[in-house]
Amino acid sequence: MADQVQFARMNGLGNKILVVDMRGRKDRVTPAAAIALNADPATEFDQIMAIHDPKAAGTDAWIDIINSDGSMAQACGNGTRCVVQALAAETGKKAFLFHTVAGLLEAKEHDDGTISVDMGTPRFGWKEIPLAEEFHDTSRIELQIGPIDDPVLHSPSVASMGNPHAIFWVENDVWSYELDRFGPLLENHPIFPERANISIARVRSREEMDLRTWERGAGLTLACGSAACAAAVSGARTGRTKRTVTVNVPGGPLTIEWRESDDHVIMTGPAEWEWSGRLDPATGAFERDDATNSQNGARAL
Numbered sequence: 001m002a003d004q005v006q007f008a009r010m011n012g013l014g015n016k017i018l019v020v021d022m023r024g025r026k027d028r029v030t031p032a033a034a035i036a037l038n039a040d041p042a043t044e045f046d047q048i049m050a051i052h053d054p055k056a057a058g059t060d061a062w063i064d065i066i067n068s069d070g071s072m073a074q075a076c077g078n079g080t081r082c083v084v085q086a087l088a089a090e091t092g093k094k095a096f097l098f099h100t101v102a103g104l105l106e107a108k109e110h111d112d113g114t115i116s117v118d119m120g121t122p123r124f125g126w127k128e129i130p131l132a133e134e135f136h137d138t139s140r141i142e143l144q145i146g147p148i149d150d151p152v153l154h155s156p157s158v159a160s161m162g163n164p165h166a167i168f169w170v171e172n173d174v175w176s177y178e179l180d181r182f183g184p185l186l187e188n189h190p191i192f193p194e195r196a197n198i199s200i201a202r203v204r205s206r207e208e209m210d211l212r213t214w215e216r217g218a219g220l221t222l223a224c225g226s227a228a229c230a231a232a233v234s235g236a237r238t239g240r241t242k243r244t245v246t247v248n249v250p251g252g253p254l255t256i257e258w259r260e261s262d263d264h265v266i267m268t269g270p271a272e273w274e275w276s277g278r279l280d281p282a283t284g285a286f287e288r289d290d291a292t293n294s295q296n297g298a299r300a301l
């Protein structure tokens with residue numbers, strides 16, 4: 001393959017991430033490459049985090065976030081932790097300032113290896129999420145699925161963490177709902193003109209909830225960091241939880257703090273390096289670097 005770049009297969013609590021090193025280049029990872037990579041079981045992913053040269057002074061990198069269907073996303077909490085781990089291993093730095101289509105993103109690696117990402121401020125206005133029609137109270141909008149007189153899911157809280165989220169509050173085990181069936185219908189519901197990430201949340205206590213997510217452009221995932229943030233702020237906003245909560249996603253726990261002082265949402269959790277290789281960002285053709293397969297721990301790209 002002629003024109004390859006380095007990449008790492010990583011995960012954030014099971015959220016499948018490809019971190020692609022596009023620094024020093026002008027081209028971008030194409031939607032066709034993303035779709036081809038996702039079609040191969042070895043490189044199947046939820047998001048690509050493409051690291052580009054910084055566009056603004058004081059920032060460490062520009063990051064493109066690409067879903068497995070080739071669409072672009074504005075936020076990816078789990079992927080951002082993966083980028084931090086890879087760049088921290090490369091540079092020895094602990095703190096980073098990234099730039100995405102949604103704005104600036106601060107992140108840091110702690111001494112225990114966990115990583116915190118400042119996911120910015122949540123937005124609740126119907127135009128900001130966005131919704132297709134006006135809702136005065138976005139903590140509970142009129143939307144339901146299932147029989148009209150006995151809906152399976154209804155009245156979600158909606159929020160933007162840079163990307164659109166709907167959180168359906170449920171009483172039963174989150175695994176007892178057919179999210180694989182309802183997720184695509186709700187993701188593409190006309191109320192969401194830019195589609196939406198769809199989550200079901202069960203509050204366990206004022207400090208803990210369980211969450212499953214059907215991701216816009218990626219489908220069922222083991223973890224969605226921005227959904228955990230949207231669920232945490234929606235839980236606090238509706239009086240269900242405190243402002244700091246543990247959000248148990250299928251891949252494990254994330255700590256989410258909705259900071260009172262500046263309204264920012266801080267997500268903390270792990271990242272894991274799996275293996276690395278080289279790929280063609282135009283076509284998605286890739287080669288695995290076998291020498292790295294059996295090594296564990298944080299690694300540079």
Ligand SMILES: N[C@@H](CCC[C@H](N)C(=O)O)C(=O)O
Nearest residue numbers: 073076077078163224225226
């Ligand atoms: N996995 C991500 C969110 C990914 C973006 C999403 N699918 C979208 O299109 O908005 C996370 O960890 O936040």
